[in-house]
Every structure is written in structure tokens, then in C-alpha cells.
Amino acid sequence: MTGETVLALRGISKRFGAVQALTGIELEVRAGEVVALVGDNGAGKSTLVKTIAGVNQPDEGVIEWEGRPVAIHRPQDAQHLGIATVYQDLALCDNLDVVGNLFLGRELKQFGLVLDEVGMEKRSRQLLDSLSIRIPSVRIPIASLSGGQRQVVAIARALIGSPKVVILDEPTAALGVEQTAQVLDLVERLRDQRLGVILISHNMADVMAVADTVAVLRLGRNNGVFDKGSTNQEQIISAITGATDNAVTRRQARGEGDGR
Amino acid sequence: MSGDNPEPGHRPLPEDSMPTGGVNAPVPVAAEATPAVDPRLIVRQEGLKGYLIEFKRRLTSGELGSAPVVVALVVIWAVFGSLNSSFLSAQNLSNLSQQIVGTGMIALGVVFVLLLGEIDLSVGSVSGLCAAIFAVMNVTHGVNQWVALLSAIVGGALVGLVQGLFFAKVGVPAFVVTLAGNLGWNGLMLQILGASGTVNLSGKDIVSRLYSTIYGQQIAAYGLAAAGVVLFLGSSLLDTRRRRAAGVPYRTLTDVLVRTAALAVVGFLVAYTLNQYKGLPLALLVFVVFVVVLEFVLRRTPYGRKVFALGGNIEGARRAGINVDWVRITVFMICSTMAAIGGLFLAAQIQSASQTSGGGNLLMNAIAAAVIGGTSLFGGRGSTWSALLGALVIGSIQSGMNIEGLSNAIQFMITGAVLLAAVVIDSLARRTQKSAGRA
Numbered sequence: 001m002t003g004e005t006v007l008a009l010r011g012i013s014k015r016f017g018a019v020q021a022l023t024g025i026e027l028e029v030r031a032g033e034v035v036a037l038v039g040d041n042g043a044g045k046s047t048l049v050k051t052i053a054g055v056n057q058p059d060e061g062v063i064e065w066e067g068r069p070v071a072i073h074r075p076q077d078a079q080h081l082g083i084a085t086v087y088q089d090l091a092l093c094d095n096l097d098v099v100g101n102l103f104l105g106r107e108l109k110q111f112g113l114v115l116d117e118v119g120m121e122k123r124s125r126q127l128l129d130s131l132s133i134r135i136p137s138v139r140i141p142i143a144s145l146s147g148g149q150r151q152v153v154a155i156a157r158a159l160i161g162s163p164k165v166v167i168l169d170e171p172t173a174a175l176g177v178e179q180t181a182q183v184l185d186l187v188e189r190l191r192d193q194r195l196g197v198i199l200i201s202h203n204m205a206d207v208m209a210v211a212d213t214v215a216v217l218r219l220g221r222n223n224g225v226f227d228k229g230s231t232n233q234e235q236i237i238s239a240i241t242g243a244t245d246n247a248v249t250r251r252q253a254r255g256e257g258d259g260r
Numbered sequence: 261m262s263g264d265n266p267e268p269g270h271r272p273l274p275e276d277s278m279p280t281g282g283v284n285a286p287v288p289v290a291a292e293a294t295p296a297v298d299p300r301l302i303v304r305q306e307g308l309k310g311y312l313i314e315f316k317r318r319l320t321s322g323e324l325g326s327a328p329v330v331v332a333l334v335v336i337w338a339v340f341g342s343l344n345s346s347f348l349s350a351q352n353l354s355n356l357s358q359q360i361v362g363t364g365m366i367a368l369g370v371v372f373v374l375l376l377g378e379i380d381l382s383v384g385s386v387s388g389l390c391a392a393i394f395a396v397m398n399v400t401h402g403v404n405q406w407v408a409l410l411s412a413i414v415g416g417a418l419v420g421l422v423q424g425l426f427f428a429k430v431g432v433p434a435f436v437v438t439l440a441g442n443l444g445w446n447g448l449m450l451q452i453l454g455a456s457g458t459v460n461l462s463g464k465d466i467v468s469r470l471y472s473t474i475y476g477q478q479i480a481a482y483g484l485a486a487a488g489v490v491l492f493l494g495s496s497l498l499d500t501r502r503r504r505a506a507g508v509p510y511r512t513l514t515d516v517l518v519r520t521a522a523l524a525v526v527g528f529l530v531a532y533t534l535n536q537y538k539g540l541p542l543a544l545l546v547f548v549v550f551v552v553v554l555e556f557v558l559r560r561t562p563y564g565r566k567v568f569a570l571g572g573n574i575e576g577a578r579r580a581g582i583n584v585d586w587v588r589i590t591v592f593m594i595c596s597t598m599a600a601i602g603g604l605f606l607a608a609q610i611q612s613a614s615q616t617s618g619g620g621n622l623l624m625n626a627i628a629a630a631v632i633g634g635t636s637l638f639g640g641r642g643s644t645w646s647a648l649l650g651a652l653v654i655g656s657i658q659s660g661m662n663i664e665g666l667s668n669a670i671q672f673m674i675t676g677a678v679l680l681a682a683v684v685i686d687s688l689a690r691r692t693q694k695s696a697g698r699a
Contacts, residue, residue: 076581091579093572095640096565104569105580107562115560118499121508139509143693 003031005067006196007052007083007165012061014047021047022220025061029165029196034187036211037200040240043217045200049167052198053085054078084158085167090150092157094143098135099124101142102157127156131189148179152186165196172206184210204233216240311518320692326634328685329649332678336653340660347660350536356652356659357534358471361543362387362606363622364651367629368554369598371647372591374630375558375571377639378434380595382423382441383626387603388618389449390416394467394604395459395613396452405465409604416600417593419445424592428585434592442623450615458614461607471608473542481540485527493520543605547648550601555644567591571640602626621672625654628675632682638690653678 007029014022022044029035039045050056052063054072062069065081072078078085092101099120108116108123124138133152135145142150151171158166168187172180180203187210190197201207207214214226216239224239237243319327341348366383373380390412397408419441426437453459461468475481496516503510511519534540558564566587569577578584606622607613631637632653633646654675661671 075579087579089575091573091576093569093576093640095572096568100565100568104565104577105582107565109562113561115562115565117560118502118506118508121503122506125508137509 003033003194005030006065008064008067009048009052010062010064012048012051012058012063014044014051014056014058020220022051022058024221025217026222027215027225029198031164031196032191032194033212034191034197034199034210036207036214037198037217038202038204038207038214038236038240039217039223042219043240044220045217046169047220048217049085049169049198049200052078052083053167054083079161079163082162082164083167084161084163084165086151086154086158086169086171088169088173090154092142092150092154095141097141098128098138098145098153101153102127102138102160104157106160127159131156131159131186133186146179148175148182151175151179151183155183155186155190159190163195165198166190167198167200169200170202171199172201172203180206204237207236208233218242326643326645326649328682329633329646329653332632332653332681333649333656336656336660340656340663343660344663347663350533352659352663353533354537354541356655357530357544358541359609359659360648360651360655361471361547362602362609363625363629363654364547364647365550365602365605366599366622366626367602367633367647367651368550368644369595369602370627370630371633371635371642371644372554372558372567372598373434373595374635374637375567375639375642376588376591377571377637378427378588378591379627379637380423380438380592380599381435381623382419382438382445383595383599383602384618384620384623385442385445385449386416386419386596386599386618387606387622388613389419389445389452389603390600391603391607391613391617392449392452392459395461395607396454398465399459399462405467409466412604413597413600416597416603419600420593420596421589423596424589427592428588446618449617453613453615458612460612463611467604467608468611469542470546471543471605474538474540475542475545476539478535478539481531481534482528484540484545485524485531488527489520489524492523496520543608550598551644551648558644563587563590568640599626621675624679625651625675628679628682629654631686632678634686636686636690637683638686650682 005028007027009025009027012022012025012027013020025044025048027035027037027048037045037048047056051058052072054075054077057073063072064070070077070081072081072083075085093104096104099117102124103120108119110116110119121138128135128138131152133156135149135153142153145153155166155168155171171183171187175183184206187197187199191210191212199207199211208228211228214228214231214236216223216226216236218240219242223242224236226236226239337348346352366387370380370383393415394408394412397403397411398405403411423434423437423441426432427434450457493516496511496519500510500513500516531540534544558567566577566582569580569582570584570587574584577587603618607617629650630642630647631650633643633648633650635642635646657675657678658671661674
């Protein structure tokens, strides 16, 4: 089901002053794979995402894109490679309509300087239809949309640039049950379209629902990469909380031969 | 007209039958096959009743737009018209249409700054400064009138550049930068005017003629109205055709015709009134052209989209790759340039540039005009038409009070009350929009 590795992090380390935020992080994302990035508060999830998105630069380590090492100095570099990030605050303009937000900063133009509203509306509808996103109208301001609809619009906006990897930062944190389901459906559709997805979440149910691989961070280090098929929630939670982090459990795990 | 409607979901739901909780209620799979209009969307009913329902729905959700200012205008005209019949005479209304141009031009620039959610308190001083630049260059030093005109306008743009740089690059609040500018540019104007303090325009220069020229031929005003109507109808039909071809929702033919008819009624009524007196004033024509062109810039160009985006969410705009500093600087340049143009019209009105140019309550009137017309002080919502409508309200109040022989004291109080009312309406509308999910 999953394809070749699109994005790979090799030994990424990041320091902020005296704080070692990330130490030797390894992470791989394949096309058509949903990688859940989980960990407690302060585990380094956001720092890692910012490193991939070009907001921070790693102190050590290599980011590989389609097998080649790349340097990501600015957010634009990440966008040019094909990495789209949807931050938790969505960054939508409430007063603009859905079309205006989807194409903000890369509007289609007629005659070089006039907005091609018809063309943008048509493409917006095609994009939303292809993701089975149902918005009452693409011509209503974002302010009229529910939290879940805003989230899917923000994700759809990330897709306008045809990225290969999409990073979703806590996409379901502020959503209700139905809206969460809607967003998770969308994540699965991104996977079906052969995109690599990095999903950051605190919600174990969401993670178990859509992730193919679960990467656990603890105190800025890798604390296990689990294949969803061969793991369970308890194992992941114990990795998050550090219950697997002491010598006794590691010894047990070696004995059983199925953990790390 | 139902035959040419592309929307199968064209059955309007009564508003209270909207499923409020189930925004993500499961949607029948059959609907997926035809990318139709979402059944949850309230679609306007056919015919006149549909317009009324739609209009009521917009009002109750706080999308007032120009509705309050139109109501205010009707009330003001009714009150002053009943007090003194000469208020609604063709002569007074024609004069009014010229008198509002100076303030209206300045208000046009203020609209741009307000759309960012910022304010420019220097527009009054800048208008006086640029009028002084023109008068001194043209009259005192005998510089070619076109060079003088260009210098005045470029001077305005430079003022905006300086203020914009301090605001965008240094990060000083716009309020403070332009407050300092208000004093500083006024000082520079006094310096330029020199000892005499007043420079009378020659009366034959381009600026004076811009203001005093009136096209007396009947065809001028009617022709302009007709051209406007034809242009509107043509562009609407073209838009409908393109949208239809692209398979996106479009306005029906009735819709287009109703809108065109409404425009035609207003346009020809104005033209008729103007022709009853002297004819079409050039100043009004220039003002309307500015309003239309700048509205086009705001609504139909990527630049205008950026201005609105900044007014909505600065961080969002920045992440979308918009050069926030550049947009901010250019908006302040547009504002000061419009202040310069407004100042030239005001100078032409009194045929001089003097130490009092750009002073008095001009600054307040210009900002009030933009706000009264419906541009939000909170940014992200507004239109250049609000400058025209707001200037018309303020001009009408002043004109009516002058006819009634009321003192400045009363005028100030009433204008202040109208501005307060406009800001109150803006704030209340914003609150309603929030509760109706539109802000």
C-alpha cells in the first residue's frame, strides 16, 4: 500500500540555548502513508514539525527528500519541495470567502492583473469535490463556517500547491465528534491520493483510526516507531509516558522480541 | 425564469428549518453524483419576494453594508426638504454634488487604510500641504501647471511612503505616526506658504478648471448615466455567460435586469437633477471615476485581495506569502495621494491655499465619511462607495444647516452625533455578525 520514501529525517538534533529540544531524531514518510507523530507536551513534536516546515533549522542531521539531502532554510523552501503545513491556528482570513482563502497569495489572473474569479471558483469546486468536502457554498465568508469546515478548507488550501507531504498540526484538537470524523475522512482521502501525511495528535483514538505508522517522541528522542497493524494503544501510551523507558521493561521487551 | 436555472437544489429553506446542530449531518450519497448546490445553503427565492427575504436575512445577520447610510440619507433629505423647499432644489443638490468632492476624495484614501484596520490622522494636513505645493509652485513661482499638479500629487505619495515606512518597517503604531504627521505636515505647509500665508489661485489653472467646469449640454449627464448603465449591463451579462460556461452558479437574467434597472433609475435621476440646473460638473465626474476605478482595484485585482486579507488576518496573509510590509506601505501611499487630490479640489473650491487649508474639521469629516458610509473601523470590510455615500451625508447635513442658518456650533454637534451613530452601528453590526457567524 505504501510506496517509496518521500521524506526522511536522519539524526536531526536541535538546541535552544541550554535546552536540547531534539536529539538524533529519525523519521520516514512514504507516499500514501499516514505517520502519526505522538508524544507528551514538550516531547518535541512542534519543534520537529517546524524543522521540516523550514521555520527552524536543525543543528545536526540531514533531511532527505526523495532520497536526496536537502536544505530547508525558509518556509518557502519547504513549499517549493512539496511540503505543505497546516498549523493549528489555520491562518484563514475570516472576511474572505472560501475561494479567496484557497487561492490567497496565488490568485489566478486574467490579462495579467485582474482576478479570474470564475476560474478560481471552478477549480475550488473541483478540488473540494475531489476531496468530497461539502461546503454549502464556496462564496460564503469563512466566518460562516463551522470549526470542522474551516479545518477542511485549511487542509484543502494546503493542497492547492500540489504537495507530496502534508503536515497536519492537531487538526482535530478543537473539533466535535462529527467534525473530527470529517477531518479523519479527509486524511484517509489524502492517503488514497498517494500523499504522505504527518499527523500530530494528542488523541489516541484519532491516531489509531487513521495512522499507518505511529512515531513516538519522548523528551526530544525517538521512543519507538510502531506499525499500527502490530501494536495496540497500551504499547503506544506506555512509550509516550516512558513506561517502556526503563531497564526492566526494555529487558522484558527483548525477551518477548516484539517491542523495541 | 426557472428554466435557465442550473441549480437543482434551488428550493429555499425557510430560515428556521436550517439544521443548526448538524452542520456535518450525513449527506445523501446521491448528491455526490451531481455537484449541486448544498441543500443546507439558503438560496434566494425567485422574484421580488426572494430579494426582500434575502435582504431581511442579510440585515438580521448584521451585514448592513450601505443600508444604514441610505436610510440616513433619506431621513436627512426628508427633514431638510420639509424644513425648506430650496434644499431639494436642483441648484442646491448640484452644488452639493460639487462640494462633497474634496472631502470624498480624501475619504476614498481613508477607506483603504480602514480596510487594513488602521487609521491615518494626517490626511487633513497632507491635503493642505499638497494644495500649498501646487499654489506656490504655480502662482508664486510660475511653474507649469501640469508640473505643479504632478509635484503636489507626488508630494502626497512621498508623505505616504514616509509614514508607511515608519509604520510597516519600524513598527510604530499608525495612529502615532500619522498623529505626528498631522502636526509635522501642517508645519511644512505653513513653511511653504511663507509670510503672506495665503496664495490665491489664478482661476485659469488646471485645478481651478477641474472644479469649476460644468458640462452644460443635456447629453453630457444623460450620456454618462447611459454609458454607466450599458457598461454595468454588459459586464454583468458577460460575467453570467462566463460563469454559465464554466458551470458555476451565476446570476439569472432577471437578477441582472433588476440590478441594471435600479442603477438606471438612480443614474438618470441624478442626471435629470443636474441638467435641471447647470449640467454635469467635471468634479463629480472625476470623483465617480475614482470611486469606480478604486472599487475595481479593491474587488477585482490581486492587490485589492491582499488589502482585504491583511484586514482579515495579518498572520494568515503573511503565511500565504503576501508581502505584508509592501501592502501596508502602498496603502498609506494611496491614502496620502488621495488626500493630496482632495486637497487640490478643496483649494479650487475656495480658489486659494491658505494657512487654514486642511485644518478645521476636515480630518474628522473625511474619516467620518468613510465610516458613516459603511466601511468598518475594525478592518476587512468596506467599499469605496462608502466614501461617496458618507461624504454625501455629511455634505447634506452641512448644506441643510447652512440653509436653515444654524451656527457652526450646532453643525459640529450634529455631525459628531451622526459619526457616533455610525460607529455604534458598525460595532453593533459586528457583534451581530459574530453571533450570526459572519465575522
